[in-house]
Amino acid sequence: MRAWLLNDFKGIGSLRLAQAPDPIPGPTDAVLQVHYAALNPADRYLAERQYPAKPRLPHILGRDGMGLIVQSPKSKAQSPTKVQSPKSSAKDPNDFPAHVRTGEKMMVLRGEVGVDAPGTFAERVAVPIQNLVEVPPGWTDEEAAGATLVYITAHQALTIWGGGGVQSPKAKARSPASEPRTASSAFRSPALDQSQSHEVVLVTGASGGVGVAAIQLAAAMGHTVLALSRSPEKRKRLVELGAAATFDPEQPTWPKEVKDWLSVNQHDTSALGRVSLAIDNIGGTLLPQVIETLGDLGRVSVVGRLAGPVPNFNTATLLFRRIRIGGVAISAYPPAESCSAWQQVLKLLSKTGVRPIVDSVFPFDQLPQAFDRLAQGPLGKVVLKVAA
Numbered sequence: 001m002r003a004w005l006l007n008d009f010k011g012i013g014s015l016r017l018a019q020a021p022d023p024i025p026g027p028t029d030a031v032l033q034v035h036y037a038a039l040n041p042a043d044r045y046l047a048e049r050q051y052p053a054k055p056r057l058p059h060i061l062g063r064d065g066m067g068l069i070v071q072s073p074k075s076k077a078q079s080p081t082k083v084q085s086p087k088s089s090a091k092d093p094n095d096f097p098a099h100v101r102t103g104e105k106m107m108v109l110r111g112e113v114g115v116d117a118p119g120t121f122a123e124r125v126a127v128p129i130q131n132l133v134e135v136p137p138g139w140t141d142e143e144a145a146g147a148t149l150v151y152i153t154a155h156q157a158l159t160i161w162g163g164g165g166v167q168s169p170k171a172k173a174r175s176p177a178s179e180p181r182t183a184s185s186a187f188r189s190p191a192l193d194q195s196q197s198h199e200v201v202l203v204t205g206a207s208g209g210v211g212v213a214a215i216q217l218a219a220a221m222g223h224t225v226l227a228l229s230r231s232p233e234k235r236k237r238l239v240e241l242g243a244a245a246t247f248d249p250e251q252p253t254w255p256k257e258v259k260d261w262l263s264v265n266q267h268d269t270s271a272l273g274r275v276s277l278a279i280d281n282i283g284g285t286l287l288p289q290v291i292e293t294l295g296d297l298g299r300v301s302v303v304g305r306l307a308g309p310v311p312n313f314n315t316a317t318l319l320f321r322r323i324r325i326g327g328v329a330i331s332a333y334p335p336a337e338s339c340s341a342w343q344q345v346l347k348l349l350s351k352t353g354v355r356p357i358v359d360s361v362f363p364f365d366q367l368p369q370a371f372d373r374l375a376q377g378p379l380g381k382v383v384l385k386v387a388a
């Protein structure tokens with residue numbers, strides 16, 4: 001088969017399109033003939049040795065993709081106790097082989113594919129069956145190719161805190177009058193909080209794969225979404241996708257503009273005119289400014305660091321508003337948790353009827369150009385057409 005091979009860890013420039021042996025599936029792997037794959041910044045990090053995984057070389061990158069099952073697994077999946085966490089609502093893993101049939105169209109759900117195991121920038125890839133999900137009805141192949149990783153990431157970023165947003169007056173009326181708003185009440189169960197809390201969610205790098213997914217999911221949850229993008233054209237699109245307002249992070253005055261906007265437009269007293277949850281894909285010099293916009297008990301879900309380390313950070317900025325910063329890592333999800341998060345994502349998307357946003361589709365032999373596009377800052381996902 002043809003595959004993009006990574007022969008060293010000197011970066012994306014080292015990738016070469018070459019012949020590679022067909023994948024040898026394990027007993028619970030299916031073989032997917034890849035139709036479309038999608039790019040993620042983590043592919044570049046891995047190619048530059050900036051990622052914890054150190055796969056055997058030559059490696060094949062690519063965590064996302066969809067295609068046809070050309071070989072179904074020989075054995076049943078692992079026992080439920082190995083892959084299913086007690087709290088998960090995911091399907092019984094022993095059901096997985098039943099829905100992984102030869103000739104079926106499926107998508108890769110987050111796992112080791114493209115990380116420690118060979119990935120989707122190849123004509124065929126072996127995928128553990130618990131890391132495969134059906135293409136949702138009505139989605140195009142291109143939309144399906146890059147959806148799972150970014151939506152699960154955005155979902156985790158929105159839900160890791162177990163709620164804690166400032167209650168809307170409606171929610172306050174429903175909750176017991178005696179319940180004081182204390183720091184510990186900010187850590188209630190997600191189910192309770194998701195039904196009660198209205199968040200003002202600020203998304204940085206909002207035009208990217210994770211950013212667009214975060215806007216769509218947060219809007220479906222009923223939150224007010226504020227989005228940052230450096231591009232005026234993309235800012236217009238982000239409003240169409242569900243952002244209530246957008247701001248230019250290259251304007252030093254943007255944190256004040258956010259506060260001014262909230263004081264005029266946020267009538268339900270949420271976060272007292274401040275952001276309650278920030279989803280940060282950027283880091284760098286932007287993070288201290290993001291913290292400026294947060295209200296009492298504001299939280300930052302740290303997803304990425306496209307602008308690198310934060311150069312100068314005063315921890316005192318966290319103290320008086322009791323601000324909390326937490327990391328997002330979808331690699332922490334076992335397969336059943338990913339599956340459960342994916343089901344919740346689909347439920348949310350079906351509420352608003354939105355679908356994944358594809359920025360561009362590149363032919364298989366133009367993977368380096370596709371990575372250039374990703375580095376420029378896409379709107380949605382950059383997709384690679386492998387075969388169709």
Ligand SMILES: NC(=O)c1ccc[n+]([C@@H]2O[C@H](COP(=O)([O-])OP(=O)(O)OC[C@H]3O[C@@H](n4cnc5c(N)ncnc54)[C@H](OP(=O)(O)O)[C@@H]3O)[C@@H](O)[C@H]2O)c1
Pocket residue numbers: 040041042149150153204205206207208209210211228229230231234281282302303304305306307328329330331374375376377378379380
């Ligand atoms: N923690 C996890 O589990 C997890 C999972 C998935 C992704 N991630 C990380 O999350 C981050 C975002 O991923 P993504 O897929 O959304 O990326 P992406 O598709 O490349 O988009 C990110 C957006 O951020 C903006 N941007 C890019 N470089 C920037 C820079 N140097 N300074 C300021 N803005 C910049 C661009 O928007 P504008 O041009 O519109 O400003 C771009 O569209 C990455 O660091 C990725 O590795 C983490």
